[in-house]
Structure formats: structure tokens, C-alpha cells
Amino acid sequence: MTRFIFVTGGVVSSLGKGLASAALGALLQARSYKVRLRKLDPYLNVDPGTMSPYQHGEVYVTDDGAETDLDLGHYERFTGVPARQSDSVTTGRIYSDIIAAERRGDYLGGTVQVIPHVTDAIKQFVLKDTEGHDFVLCEIGGTVGDIEGQPFLEAIRQLRNDLGPERTVYVHLTLLPYIPSAGELKTKPTQHSVKELRSIGIQPDILLCRCDRPIPEGERKKMALFCNVRGDAVIQALDVKSIYEVPLRYHEEGLDDVVLRAFGIKDAPRPDLGRWHDIVQRVTAPEGKVNIAIVGKYTGLKDAYKSLSEALMHGSIANRVMPELQWLDAELFESDDAPIHQLEGVDGILVPGGFGERGTEGKIAAAKLARERNIPYFGICLGMQMAVIEAARNLAGIEGAGSSEFNNYKVAVVGVMTEWQRGNQVERRERGGNLGGTMRLGEYPCDLLPGTKARAIYGSDRIQERHRHRYEININYKQQLEDKGLVFSGMSPDRSLPEIVEIPTHPWFVGVQFHPELKSKPFAPHPLFASFVEAAVKQSRLV
């Protein structure tokens, strides 16, 4: 029997509903339950793929090629369960399906309405593809009271009636702000938010309360009384130093016990939290540190590179060090008097993925410095393309080498992909076609060349990694670049798409066309990140 946990948010956004859901998923998994996590986003975009990272943070890509909310990244990192297309939905997706059905004539004769058509579609999404799972956790994006969120709340309200109370639990995440002049944590915003939920027919079973100091007994009792929940179902969610402490802290506060009790489960296995104790120990007691510069475009918003910073943390966990990340705007390195010396003392340089021309000359300058000064360099997607352009210009002497994604190029060493192989099928794209969902997305195989660093790092001949790109290295320049020392160590199985490049004479210079950060976990650091951080640790001992 699959049970459903609905996680809503109250008071303000950015309370960490995604992390809270992921941590609860991890706790249930630690008791040997099979869990799945999904996200319901009330905005009107069909998916976040066309949104600026400044609007929405990073776009997380699944194996099966969905462009999703970054919370799916938290779910995967905490549970190791690969997210799928069927774990992410938005109002835009629901409406576009309903409107397509209406145009086909599926509702012929009927008036199409929010209730029941939109709510039914939301319920179908929640229930679909859940067989064999003990718990499905559904996080509702936004905050209770948002107009866009109403159909989603109505749908989960109906689900309690449809499935029964023994299969549904509502967890409401709120904020208890501390008011210094009163010297108190305030419960009123939580009371209002719960009142709002109850007015639409949802009585939360559990309150998860974010706070920066412990909740006094009196405030707990007050919330239990006014919000109509049991006293021990008011769970304190104190601020923590590392997100990986959250499962342990929630367990100490009794969250998983209260959830199981709300479902009436009495014989739950004891949790095995060994994995989380080990991670927290490594994060809180590192044996050293590494200084890594990330030369990117969206450096003003850390959420734009969420999986990346987490993967660097995982690589550091593997090496028992603490990463010190310097987020540097690539445009800094574009002027004639660019402060490139800022990069000289770092232990590693990483150029992440990105879109558009802005900052690309700065990224090329960073790749050049890393190559010439033997500083470990990790180029991801656009960061690989920039490293190849740099090598084309400065090693192979191809003047005007660039990418056809930009205006200022003479020779397209990186060019738009119009067709590629997916399994036995050829995927084709028109130049100037739709932007949404049309990139080379999701997991593809890649063959590793024997005797290369990539082959040694992965310890395997064939790997699977996730992609999200429209441009690729032009294979016609492969020989010319290899003659100058840039080895193409990973290729698509049909040998048409370069996937990994490296410089064997450099301590650590690797560019990858895919996004390894999406698959890294704290308990299974991605081998490329573990190896890059290891190289950075060696570099730190040289400086």
C-alpha cells in the first residue's frame, strides 16, 4: 500500500520545503521503506527549462530528460532515488495537457473547469507511477495563500477523501520569527497560515517549525492548541550549519516517529542512520581545506549552481576537506587590466555550464591561465566548450575560433547540433525552432578511451551521464586539437559527439560536455568531483 505525505509551506517562501521533504524521505528510507519524492509547482511555465537561473535557480535534469525544479536535486542527493519525468509537474504542464485534450475533443459536450478537470489531472499526477513504493512525498511549491496554488491544495484535500486518512498525512512547514524587542519567537504567522489551510479543508497533521532558537514549551502548547495538532506533532526545525545534518536533527525531534504514528504504523523498523552520522562527521570535522574558484555567469545567486556546490562538497567529503568556494563573475576577467592574479593562488578553477555570450571571453581567459599555470581545471558543459575554444586558438592556432552560439566567431569549433542518436533513434532539431525542451537532454552513454585520466577516474569503459546542451564540439577539429595535446577521452558510442577532453601533460585538466554534478551524492561523491578536489588538495600543498 502506497502512502502519501503532502508537504506545504506557510508564512514565507524559501524556508527549505525541498530540503525538509528530502530529509524526511531519507529518514523513512533509513527505516528500509521505499520512497519517491515529487514536486508540484504552481507557476505557469510548462517546466523551468526556459527560465533564467536568476528567477528560479538551477534547472535540474533527470535521467529521462525532464528539466525540473532544483528541489528534485535535493531529493536525489538525500535518497539516491533517481528522479523521473513523472516526479515534476507545473500548472503550465497540466493546462497544456488539458487544452490539448479539449482541442482533440476528449471533453466533447462538457465545460472544462478547474474543479474537477484541473484537480483530477493533479490527482492523476500524484497517483501515477507509484506502484511498489511505501511512501510518496509530494511537495507543493509556493506558500499557502498564493492564488496559483489553490487548485493544488484543493487536489490534495480531495485525496484525503479519496484515499482515507490512513494513507495521507499533511506536513506544514512554517516560520517562527524571533522578535528581538519582545525577546520571543512568534507563533501568530503560523496560526494564520494554518487557519488559511483549514479554511480550504486541510487540517495539517504535523507542523515543522523553522526557528533560530529552541521553541519554549509555552509556544509549543499554544501552537498545538490554536492549530489543532498534537503537542508532540509540533516539530522544531532549528537552523543548522550543514544541510546534511537535517535528517539527524529531525530524527532527534521525533519527526519520523510522528509521521509513522499519524499513519497508524506501529511496527516500523528502527532507522539505520549510520550513513548520515558519517557524512556529518566528515563535514563538521574536516582535516584541511581547498580553495576553488568558480568562474561563472550567475554567481550572484548561489541557487543557480546548487548541484555544483553540493557536488564540490561531496568531492571534499571524499577527501576529508572543507571547500572554500570563490564565486567569480567571468566578466571580471575580460578587460585588458583583468585581475587574473586573483586566480593564480587558487587550488582549482571550475568553469560551470551556462548559456549566451556574456562572460565567455572571461571563461576562456580562466581556462588559459589554468592550462598555462598547471592549476587543476574542471570545465563543465559550457566550461568544456570554452576550454576547447581556448586550446583551438592558442594551441592549434585557429584564429577566430569560437562557438556559433555567440556573435563574435569566425570559425565554429563549437557548433549547433541538429541531429544526434538516442538509442536506435535519431533526434532532429530545426535551427531557430522552439527553445523549450528541445536540447539534448537527459542520460546518454559515453565510451571512455583506454589509458586516459577519464577512464582511470571512472574505472569503467562506458558511463552514463546527464546532458543539457544545444551545441557541441565540432568533430572536424578533433585531429588538429589532439595533435596539440588535447585528448578526446570520452566519445558518444557512435563516435560523433565529443563528451570528454583532457590534457594528459597537465596535473588535472578535464572538460566534460555533460553535467556530472547532477548525479553526485554525499554518500556517493561523483568520481570526477572526488578526483578534481584531490588534485586541488595536491595543488594547495604546492602553493
Ligand code: GLN
Ligand atoms: N550553451 C551551451 C550549449 O547549449 C552549454 C550549455 C550548458 O552549459 N549547459 O551547448
